[in-house]
Amino acid sequence: MAKIEDKVDLYDDRGNKLLGDVPLTAISPVRNPAIRKITGMVSRLAAVDLAGLEKKLSAGAIAGKQMVIRGKKLDVDIVGNSESIASQVKEMIQVEEGDETRAEIIGGGKRLLVEVPRARILADYSAAKTNVCAAVTQALIDTFDISMWDAYIVKSAVWGMYPQDPAMTGCVVATLVDVPISNEGPGFALRNIPVNHLAATVRKRAMPGACLSMILEEAACYEMGDAVGPFERGHLLDFAYEGLNANNMLYTLVKENGQDGTLANVVYDLAEKAKADGVAKPKVKLESGYTVYSTDDLQLWNAYAAAGMLAAVMVNCAAMRAGQPVPSSIMYFNEMLEQETGLPGVDYGKAQGSSVSSSFFSHSIYGGGGPGVFHGNHIVTRHAKGQFIPCFCAAMCIDADTQYFAPSRTSGLYGEVLGTIPEFAEPMKAVAEGAKEIM
Amino acid sequence: MPQFTPGSSFIADNRRKFMDPTKKLEKLRDIAEEDVVRLLAHRAPGEAYKSIHPPIEELEEPDCSVREMVKPTPGAAAGDRIRYVQFTDSMLFSPATPRIRPMMWFNRYRGVDPGVLSGRTIVEARERDVEAIAKEYMDNETYDTARTGLRGRTVHGHSVRLDQDGLMFDALRRWARDPNGDVKYVKDMVGGAMDKEVVLGKPLSEDELLKRTTMFRNAQGGAWMETDDPEVADVVAEIHWNRTWGGFQPFIKRDQIKGNKDVGVKGMKLYTPRGGVE
Numbered sequence: 001m002a003k004i005e006d007k008v009d010l011y012d013d014r015g016n017k018l019l020g021d022v023p024l025t026a027i028s029p030v031r032n033p034a035i036r037k038i039t040g041m042v043s044r045l046a047a048v049d050l051a052g053l054e055k056k057l058s059a060g061a062i063a064g065k066q067m068v069i070r071g072k073k074l075d076v077d078i079v080g081n082s083e084s085i086a087s088q089v090k091e092m093i094q095v096e097e098g099d100e101t102r103a104e105i106i107g108g109g110k111r112l113l114v115e116v117p118r119a120r121i122l123a124d125y126s127a128a129k130t131n132v133c134a135a136v137t138q139a140l141i142d143t144f145d146i147s148m149w150d151a152y153i154v155k156s157a158v159w160g161m162y163p164q165d166p167a168m169t170g171c172v173v174a175t176l177v178d179v180p181i182s183n184e185g186p187g188f189a190l191r192n193i194p195v196n197h198l199a200a201t202v203r204k205r206a207m208p209g210a211c212l213s214m215i216l217e218e219a220a221c222y223e224m225g226d227a228v229g230p231f232e233r234g235h236l237l238d239f240a241y242e243g244l245n246a247n248n249m250l251y252t253l254v255k256e257n258g259q260d261g262t263l264a265n266v267v268y269d270l271a272e273k274a275k276a277d278g279v280a281k282p283k284v285k286l287e288s289g290y291t292v293y294s295t296d297d298l299q300l301w302n303a304y305a306a307a308g309m310l311a312a313v314m315v316n317c318a319a320m321r322a323g324q325p326v327p328s329s330i331m332y333f334n335e336m337l338e339q340e341t342g343l344p345g346v347d348y349g350k351a352q353g354s355s356v357s358s359s360f361f362s363h364s365i366y367g368g369g370g371p372g373v374f375h376g377n378h379i380v381t382r383h384a385k386g387q388f389i390p391c392f393c394a395a396m397c398i399d400a401d402t403q404y405f406a407p408s409r410t411s412g413l414y415g416e417v418l419g420t421i422p423e424f425a426e427p428m429k430a431v432a433e434g435a436k437e438i439m
Numbered sequence: 440m441p442q443f444t445p446g447s448s449f450i451a452d453n454r455r456k457f458m459d460p461t462k463k464l465e466k467l468r469d470i471a472e473e474d475v476v477r478l479l480a481h482r483a484p485g486e487a488y489k490s491i492h493p494p495i496e497e498l499e500e501p502d503c504s505v506r507e508m509v510k511p512t513p514g515a516a517a518g519d520r521i522r523y524v525q526f527t528d529s530m531l532f533s534p535a536t537p538r539i540r541p542m543m544w545f546n547r548y549r550g551v552d553p554g555v556l557s558g559r560t561i562v563e564a565r566e567r568d569v570e571a572i573a574k575e576y577m578d579n580e581t582y583d584t585a586r587t588g589l590r591g592r593t594v595h596g597h598s599v600r601l602d603q604d605g606l607m608f609d610a611l612r613r614w615a616r617d618p619n620g621d622v623k624y625v626k627d628m629v630g631g632a633m634d635k636e637v638v639l640g641k642p643l644s645e646d647e648l649l650k651r652t653t654m655f656r657n658a659q660g661g662a663w664m665e666t667d668d669p670e671v672a673d674v675v676a677e678i679h680w681n682r683t684w685g686g687f688q689p690f691i692k693r694d695q696i697k698g699n700k701d702v703g704v705k706g707m708k709l710y711t712p713r714g715g716v717e
Contacts, residue, residue, distance in 0.1 A: 013504045097512070204501040219511055230690040251504075258508035268441040284702055286670045288447035292702050298689040318509035319550030320565060321495065322521060328552050332545045339444045339542075342677045342702070348685025359554055380595040398505060400492050402521060 004233045006300075008246035010432045013207035015251040018432035024236040026435035027244060029219035038212075038423050039219045040188060042099070042176045044116045044126040046132040047413055050085070051110035053136075053157055053172045053312075061351040062156040064170025070155055072381050076144045082109035088139035093131055095119040106416065113417050125177060125189060132173045133159050176414070184377045187224030191376030195393035199372070200407040200415025206314055206397040207245065212427040213393035214243030217376050217386045226385050237303035238387050242310050244428060247271065249304070253311035259307030263316040263329055267336045270308030275431050276364045279304055280341055292342035305346045306387040309333045313391040314398065323399035327359035349380045351384040372396045374406040444542075448668035453653045455536065457543045457581060464579040467640075474637040475574045478589055480627040481522045481566060482678065488566050490518035513549040514622060516563020521552075524573040525561040527594045527627070529607040532648040533586035534561075537570055537597075539653045543581070558597025559590060576638070580651060584622040585642030588614070591629035605642065614639075658715040665709050673703025 002274045004025055010018045029035045056062060060073035078085065078268045082105050089112070090103035099117040106113055114135075116128040137158045141151055160170030176197065177189045184191075195213055202208040218239045227235040240246035253273075257265045272282040275293070279301050283294035295301040312333040316325050334345030334352035345352045357380035363373045376382055376389045396407060407415065423430040443455045456462050473484040482488065492498065495516045500506050528535050531569070540560040541553035551572070552563040562572060575581055585606045588596055590613070599608040604616040611630035614622055614624065623638040643651070655664035655671070664671050684693055694700055 015504075094527075125614065126614075205503040206505040207503075211565060232690055247533070254505055255508050256584070259510050260549070262546060262549050264441075264458075264460075271441075286445060286447075286673070286702070288451065288670055290442050290445040290670065290674070292445075292674060294693060296692065298681075298685055298693075300584075302685065302689065315509055316506045316545075316550060318505050319512050320552065320568075321506075321523075322509050322522070322552075322565075323514040323549075323551075325552035326565065328541065328554055332541050332553070336542060336545065338678045339674070340442055342445075344678060344681040344685050346690065349682040350686075363554065394505070397501070397503060400495070400498065400518075401513070402491055420578050 004236065006089045006233065006237065008240045008244075009248070009434070010240075010428070011248040011251060012243045012428050012432075013205065013245065013251070015245075015255070015368055017248075018429060019436055020153050022240075022432070022435050023439065024233065024240060026439050027240060027431055028236060029215070029222050031438060032431055032434040033437055034423050035219060037108035037434075038215055038427065038430070040118065040422075041115070041421065042190065042193070042216065044121065044128045045117065045176060045416055045417070046114045046116065046128055047174045048112040048114065048136055049110075049172045049174070049413075050078050050082055050112050050134065051107075056157045056172070057153065061154055063161045067161070067170060074144075074146070074150060074153055076140070077139070079109040082112065083145050084143055085139045086112055088142065089114060089132070089135045092135040092138060093117070095169060102265075111417075113415060115141040121182050121208070124180065126179050129168070129171075129173055129175045129179065133171065136173065140153050174413070176418075178377075182377075184382055185224070187220060187226075188377045188382070190220035190223065191382065191389070194410065194425075195298070195396050196372040196374050196390060196405065196411040197414040197418075198393050199396040200398065200411035201418040202427070203415070203419060203425070204407060206318070206394040206429055207250070208425075210310055210390035210394040211245075211398040211431070212424065213241045214239055214386060214390040215427055215431070217389050218243070220376065225383070234299035234302060237299055238306045239424070241303040241307040242387055243390060244431060246303075246307075250307045250311050253308060257311070257315045258318075261315055263312045263333060264336055265305040266308060266312040266315050267333055267340060268336070270304060270311070271337065271340050274301065274341075276303045280343060283342070295343060297304055298344075300343075301343055302346060302348070305334075305337060306351075307385065308337065309346050309351065310394060314394055317395045318398045321398065321400040322402045323392075323395040324330060324362065324403065326371050326395035327355045327362055329395075330355040330388065330391055331359065346387050347384040354381055354383045354388050357381075370402055370403045370405040372399075372407060399428055442568055443546075444537075444671075445674040446663055447670045448645075448671075449650070450653060450655055450662050450664075451652060451668060451671060453534075454539055457539055457653060458546045460547045464575075465582060466578050467580055467582070467643075468578055469582075470574065470577050470637070470639065472570070472574060475570060475577065476636055477633055477635070478624055478627050479524060479570065479573055480575075480591070480629055480631055480633075481520075481569075488517065488519050489518050492518040494518050497654040506656055507642050512565055514568040517565075517567065519565040519567055521563055522566045522569045522591070523561050523563045523591075524569050524576075525559055525594065526576070526582075527559045527584040527590045527596050527607065529588075529596060529601070530558075530598050530654070530656065531586060531601060531607075531659070532652045532654060532656065534583055534643075534646075534648070534651045535581040535587065536652075536654050540581075544572065558596040583643050583648060584639040586648065589624070589628050591627075593630065657711060659714065663713060665711075666713070671702065674693065676704045677702045694717070
């Protein structure tokens with residue numbers, strides 16, 4: 001393990017100190033207990049749409065709404081029998097008494113939340129989805145005494161288009177992480193969660209939303225092999241300053257520019273802060289009087305820039321009460337920071353680069369989409385590692401439902417389910433508490 | 440005091456002037472607010488603003504510290520729709536350029552969403568905020584009536600030769616020149632019919648344009664960045680160096696990297712003659 005000696009103070013989303021002198025290693029996704037719990041649950045939680053399943057079966061729409069086979073339908077009261085189905089699923093999924101397994105009914109029987117025990121995941125996290133699919137199929141066959149001649153209808157309704165389509169289109173079991181075939185590359189599983197789900201989970205509060213999003217992005221960076229050896233410190237610094245409001249810098253930048261500040265004011269405040277803290281130092285004065293800055297600690301400079309970028313997004317998007325300016329805010333925060341100092345923008349230019357392509361995809365120039373359905377597992381977003389997607393989550397938290405893809409429209413179920421779990425609802429506090437345990 | 444952007448030439452000075460919110464931009468004309476609304480074509484003059492959500496004060500906002508700290512713009516507070524204004528700047532020495540516009544707006548406005556595309560620059564914001572930006576940036580020195588266009592669609596003209604009247608090419612013929620030299624809009628921003636023409640006034644002279652532009656252009660008497668203001672390219676080169684350093688090994692010191700230690704790329708041989716190649 002690389003030696004990292006930096007320490008930071010962690011603050012919450014209202015500028016209150018949570019924990020002082022926290023070693024960076026204590027917020028590492030591979031060590032912090034709260035982060036491990038969050039990432040573990042993200043890969044093991046499954047939500048089953050029981051009401052949807054009942055409707056699909058009664059309409060013969062067995063593998064999704066366009067996959068209707070007339071006459072091939074089953075009228076079964078799934079919602080009315082949800083308690084029984086839940087207990088059967090739990091019994092089938094559980095590995096041993098007292099493990100993490102749970103199967104809870106939500107919304108009066110319309111939905112079923114299943115937590116698959118860790119023991120079921122031997123190598124591939126998809127085991128959560130496949131096991132729940134199989135258990136629900138079996139529970140339905142048993143509950144309604146489905147014959148051998150009709151069992152395939154149930155199987156198709158639950159599993160969707162699998163195995164024709166390995167991405168399982170039309171499946172009634174939803175997991176936060178998608179199946180591996182939908183990942184952009186190795187280690188991308190935790191980056192494949194639309195920011196709206198996270199915004200709904202934190203009840204649309206921008207700083208906790210950005211934190212939760214960054215927990216998953218940074219954890220994915222570890223799984224992608226991007227945070228190994230001397231690179232690890234850079235990721236932890238970015239995470240601390242941008243995601244965890246280290247040293248209260250993020251909060252202060254937003255607070256000081258909230259009433260009448262522009263995005264550019266955040267840029268210049270951040271540059272001044274970096275100079276005052278000795279992170280940016282004058283290198284040379286040019287003919288016009290313009291000073292070029294350099295740094296002795298490029299990773300720390302990047303963390304400062306990352307915190308500034310999120311603050312700039314918050315200030316500009318919240319002034320508009322809209323999520324749409326997030327790519328342009330990222331682009332020009334970085335452009336103006338580089339022009340102001342001569343030092344590189346966030347992730348050494350990659351945040352700015354990603355913002356160009358994501359502008360097109362978030363403004364309906366290349367088809368329908370919006371920042372709310374963005375995640376880090378996409379060709380236009382994946383290049384900046386860790387710092388970029390939290391800005392989108394913050395922007396969607398701030399959006400006053402100006403977007404077609406609003407969290408309330410796309411992610412109600414996720415908000416309902418995950419919002420009740422303390423680590424998801426209050427991620428900044430949870431990480432600080434987790435750090436305290438291992439300090 | 441921010442530095443805004445490097446450079447010792449008058450072009451760099453103009454850029455900094457456009458970006459610096461403490462500097463008031465010169466007002467060259469005064470287009471009636473009603474005419475701005477007419478040109479934008481988002482609502483009829485005098486028509487009430489449509490809204491997409493109730494006023495913020497009446498909304499029960501989430502318990503979010505950022506929303507509590509950041510004041511909404513007037514348009515956002517009222518729940519206005521999000522609308523746009525879009526400018527095309529001619530590469531023949533229009534005062535503003537696509538690159539400088541977003542940097543200027545992000546220095547001077549809150550709650551804006553600019554976008555630079557091929558030869559045109561859009562800014563989206565809440566409707567009444569958009570109208571304020573449109574009015575200010577059609578009235579002031581960043582706008583020339585012949586070299587800057589208000590174009591919602593069919594925006595081409597930026598890199599096209601001027602037409603016979605000295606106006607930037609416009610395939611939709613939104614504008615025309617009066618015999619007295621005034622430029623007037625006969626169609627709105629998207630080329631739709633208007634109930635009356637809007638006169639913008641006379642264009643700036645060629646000398647004025649060359650003096651006011653924020654564009655380096657090694658042709659037609661423009662400033663040549665590489666020789667007239669090398670500092671600008673030097674800083675870009677420095678940023679590029681630093682980006683590459685970070686992409687390689689951000690944990691080492693810059694001077695451990697073999698190669699250039701100074702700012703900029705010295706001794707770069709330029710093959711293009713002054714005035715460019717026609």
